[in-house]
Amino acid sequence: MNDFNFYSPTEFVFGKGRENDCGKYVKKYGGSKVLIHYGGQSAIKSGLLDRVRTSLEQSGIGYAELGGVKPNPHDTLVYKGIDLCRSENIDFILAVGGGSVIDSAKAIAIGVPYEGDFWDFYCTKRPEKALPVGTVLTIAAAGSEGSGDSVITKQDGMLKRATGSDVLRPKFSIMDPQLTQTLPAYQTACGATDIMAHVFERYFTNTTEVEITDRLCEAVLLTMLKETPRVIADPDNYEARANIMWAGTVAHTNIVGVGRQQDWNSHGIEHELSALYDCAHGAGLAVIMPAWMEFVYKHNVMRFCQMATRVFGCEMDFENPENTALAGIRAFRRFLHDIGMPINFDELGANQQDIPKLVEKFGLGDGRTGGFVALSSDDVAQIYQIAANAKL
Ligand code: NZQ
Ligand code: ZN
Numbered sequence: 001m002n003d004f005n006f007y008s009p010t011e012f013v014f015g016k017g018r019e020n021d022c023g024k025y026v027k028k029y030g031g032s033k034v035l036i037h038y039g040g041q042s043a044i045k046s047g048l049l050d051r052v053r054t055s056l057e058q059s060g061i062g063y064a065e066l067g068g069v070k071p072n073p074h075d076t077l078v079y080k081g082i083d084l085c086r087s088e089n090i091d092f093i094l095a096v097g098g099g100s101v102i103d104s105a106k107a108i109a110i111g112v113p114y115e116g117d118f119w120d121f122y123c124t125k126r127p128e129k130a131l132p133v134g135t136v137l138t139i140a141a142a143g144s145e146g147s148g149d150s151v152i153t154k155q156d157g158m159l160k161r162a163t164g165s166d167v168l169r170p171k172f173s174i175m176d177p178q179l180t181q182t183l184p185a186y187q188t189a190c191g192a193t194d195i196m197a198h199v200f201e202r203y204f205t206n207t208t209e210v211e212i213t214d215r216l217c218e219a220v221l222l223t224m225l226k227e228t229p230r231v232i233a234d235p236d237n238y239e240a241r242a243n244i245m246w247a248g249t250v251a252h253t254n255i256v257g258v259g260r261q262q263d264w265n266s267h268g269i270e271h272e273l274s275a276l277y278d279c280a281h282g283a284g285l286a287v288i289m290p291a292w293m294e295f296v297y298k299h300n301v302m303r304f305c306q307m308a309t310r311v312f313g314c315e316m317d318f319e320n321p322e323n324t325a326l327a328g329i330r331a332f333r334r335f336l337h338d339i340g341m342p343i344n345f346d347e348l349g350a351n352q353q354d355i356p357k358l359v360e361k362f363g364l365g366d367g368r369t370g371g372f373v374a375l376s377s378d379d380v381a382q383i384y385q386i387a388a389n390a391k392l
Pocket of ligand 1: 023025039040041042070071072075097098099100101103138139141142143144147148149150151174179181182183184187190194228252267274281282314
């Protein structure tokens with residue numbers, strides 16, 4: 001196991017109706033005037049936004065509002081948010097929504113105290129200062145409620161890029177699983193796929209002797225295999241929703257990934273798809289992640305056998321372990337299909353003729369990237385090609 005620091009300062013406030021206390025938590029973390037940041041219609045329709053306003057009013061906290069965050073959030077709204085925070089003397093940002101809203105809130109939070117263009121932080125600069133952010137989470141997926149990451153798309157050129165820093169970790173995140181009961185089955189499944197992908201990005205590692213994090217990863221994956229079909233069949237199943245919601249946070253605070261090298265190429269490769277086609281990040285991962293696995297499994301066949309046997313319950317073929325590795329990958333793709341995810345370019349609405357463009361936007365040039373297997377541009381092109389033609 002490698003040396004590590006684990007810093008996860010977020011207070012997670014979990015359970016039914018806990019959003020009614022959001023004013024109390026804003027106050028606890030020093031907010032006196034809040035920007036309520038939200039997405040499209042879901043938080044309005046469910047009455048959540050009204051409950052958030054009431055809670056803030058009851059705690060004597062003033063607020064301004066900025067809605068309209070779209071999935072795969074754009075820089076344009078971030079600039080508006082920064083201006084609004086400055087003109088309204090906002091000192092706390094409350095994100096009410098999913099990963100897109102939270103990431104947009106984090107971008108505003110680093111932009112407000114910075115004199116330059118906030119996009120600098122999505123190029124090379126590391127954030128060191130940010131307004132405090134709290135969240136009321138409405139979808140189990142990105143894990144942004146506990147992570148120090150934010151992903152934004154620059155509209156000019158449709159560049160989807162990430163930044164990361166501990167200053168971006170939310171002060172608190174309110175997690176009421178009931179709020180996720182209004183999610184359409186497709187969004188629930190996209191979220192589940194993203195959660196599993198966050199685990200796999202960490203699971204496939206070259207670091208040895210990491211039994212504890214291997215087992216934690218497998219626990220999250222097994223939970224997702226059990227609970228996702230339950231909520232797809234019964235969207236109001238509170239207990240299954242609750243398990244998935246916590247799994248989403250555990251998958252991405254990095255508690256399952258400490259002390260080990262991680263990969264993250266599937267995410268980078270997927271981000272070009274959601275930037276170009278505006279598809280859901282989880283749907284893009286359903287197409288890319290098994291394709292990435294097929295491309296890299298020979299690098300460590302036994303690690304893929306471990307996944308296949310411990311997570312997907314495959315029989316170990318001692319004569320030919322590659323069969324077991326491939327059976328595990330097939331089982332993963334089958335699961336994704338069964339929960340309603342696309343598994344190839346056609347089903348996603350992507351076009352194989354765009355592969356050279358996707359590779360170019362990925363921006364690797366002659367370099368290599370990735371922790372488990374360092375990929376070249378040509379490798380990335382091959383992974384897109386496998387994904388384009390994937391079958392069950
Ligand atoms: O805008 P509304 O109307 O709220 O609709 C949203 C949106 O259309 C809807 N939704 C959310 N909660 C709902 C609901 N609909 C009904 N009932 C509810 N309770 O769901 C749709 C998707 O929302 P979004 O926030 O985009 O989903 P998600 O949480 O998957 O976030 C995706 C974004 O996060 C980034 C992705 O790249 C993508 O841009 N990621 C962020 C990460 C991070 N910050 O740590 C890591 C991830 O790997 C990921 O890259
Ligand atoms: Zn993700």
